[in-house]
Amino acid sequence: MTDLALSSTASPTALAEPRDYLALMKPRVMSLVVFTAIVGMAAAPVDMHPLRALISLLMIALGAGASGALNMAVDADIDAQMKRTRMRPTARGAIAPADAFGFGAVLAMFSVLGLALSANYLAAGLLAFTIVFYAVAYSMWMKRRTDQNIVWGGLAGALPPAIAWAAATGSLSLDPLLLVAIIFVWTPPHFWALALYIAKDYAKVGVPMLPATQGAAVTRKQILVYSIALAVIGVAPTFTGLGGVLYLVTAAVLGLLFVAGAVRLARSTAGDVVDEAKGLYAAGPEARPARDLFAFSILYLFALFAALLVEHGFGGYRTIALPFGWGG
Amino acid sequence: MSAEPQVSAKAQAARGRRNWALAVALLGFVAVIFAITMVRLQENIRTRAALDKAQSAASASPAP
Numbered sequence: 001m002t003d004l005a006l007s008s009t010a011s012p013t014a015l016a017e018p019r020d021y022l023a024l025m026k027p028r029v030m031s032l033v034v035f036t037a038i039v040g041m042a043a044a045p046v047d048m049h050p051l052r053a054l055i056s057l058l059m060i061a062l063g064a065g066a067s068g069a070l071n072m073a074v075d076a077d078i079d080a081q082m083k084r085t086r087m088r089p090t091a092r093g094a095i096a097p098a099d100a101f102g103f104g105a106v107l108a109m110f111s112v113l114g115l116a117l118s119a120n121y122l123a124a125g126l127l128a129f130t131i132v133f134y135a136v137a138y139s140m141w142m143k144r145r146t147d148q149n150i151v152w153g154g155l156a157g158a159l160p161p162a163i164a165w166a167a168a169t170g171s172l173s174l175d176p177l178l179l180v181a182i183i184f185v186w187t188p189p190h191f192w193a194l195a196l197y198i199a200k201d202y203a204k205v206g207v208p209m210l211p212a213t214q215g216a217a218v219t220r221k222q223i224l225v226y227s228i229a230l231a232v233i234g235v236a237p238t239f240t241g242l243g244g245v246l247y248l249v250t251a252a253v254l255g256l257l258f259v260a261g262a263v264r265l266a267r268s269t270a271g272d273v274v275d276e277a278k279g280l281y282a283a284g285p286e287a288r289p290a291r292d293l294f295a296f297s298i299l300y301l302f303a304l305f306a307a308l309l310v311e312h313g314f315g316g317y318r319t320i321a322l323p324f325g326w327g328g
Numbered sequence: 329m330s331a332e333p334q335v336s337a338k339a340q341a342a343r344g345r346r347n348w349a350l351a352v353a354l355l356g357f358v359a360v361i362f363a364i365t366m367v368r369l370q371e372n373i374r375t376r377a378a379l380d381k382a383q384s385a386a387s388a389s390p391a392p
Binding site for chain 1: 335338339342343345346349357360361363364368
């Protein structure tokens with residue numbers, strides 16, 4: 001018999017479902033990207049045609065999806081060995097890494113082209129930079145070579161508000177860069193808190209996360225330093241007029257709580273002894289300060305950007321004048 | 329005799345669903361490009377009309 005039998009063993013992608021491709025785009029990361037981009041667009045001082053704004057946000061979301069797909073294509077080998085990522089389509093063999101790469105590349109092309117058409121070349125260029133930076137500089141190079149991987153990798157996740165701002169205004173200014181700075185400085189304490197209680201997972205695959213290379217004590221100290229910087233930068237938009245009273249109160253209170261959480265973590269022994277993590281929010285008693293800070297960091301970023309969205313979405317912040325001309 | 333590749337029923341069904349998803353995505357992209365074109369065209373026509381109006385107003389007003 002000469003017939004070829006094309007089964008799932010011939011190519012893993014033969015059995016891939018559309019939902020596997022959706023998973024390839026990291027929908028949870030996409031939702032955060034879209035949320036911060038909406039805030040960047042709402043805070044921009046220029047009104048955009050609603051349909052163009054909607055399409056621009058869709059293109060930014062697709063660009064984030066492209067980054068996710070390219071990242072999974074590159075990291076398929078290590079994702080398969082880590083508990084947190086072993087169910088990803090490329091890790092469990094539902095989609096071949098080469099197919100994921102092709103999917104990501106096509107998606108990247110469409111999203112950049114779409115943003116250039118719906119907005120402008122500056123926004124499209126920033127989106128292209130973000131995708132390439134995440135897929136090449138972070139995934140292919142920094143992630144496996146330096147324990148500062150997530151510090152620089154965080155830049156890709158921080159840029160969406162600036163891309164959205166550029167889409168609306170055609171330019172960049174201090175305000176969108178402050179939003180970028182907030183997410184950039186937020187990323188290390190967020191991921192290192194997580195890494196403190198799933199360090200074994202990263203160590204197993206040779207990814208040099210800070211807790212594995214420098215130890216838990218250094219990581220806890222670094223988290224505290226970044227948390228203080230975050231609390232300071234968090235209130236900075238009030239001084240440029242981007243944030244109003246609601247934002248100032250939110251950023252100040254949550255910033256202090258963030259630092260308090262980091263101090264509690266610095267005084268703990270979280271990460272000194274790492275058990276096998278059972279999940280993102282499942283941690284032993286010693287690792288709880290790390291787990292709590294990780295969970296709080298998500299709330300912090302959401303609340304900060306939500307406050308900006310409320311102020312700019314409804315224009316309420318301009319009705320209350322802050323002293324010394326703060327708040328616009 | 330040429331060998332026809334045999335595809336399992338499961339793989340064929342998955343391929344069908346992927347093809348539908350791809351068709352929807354491509355049609356969506358076409359719709360998006362069409363929508364962008366219409367919006368930009370509308371914006372450009374308005375800008376042009378405003379410029380023409382400003383130019384004619386400037387030429388109609390007497391020189392100082």
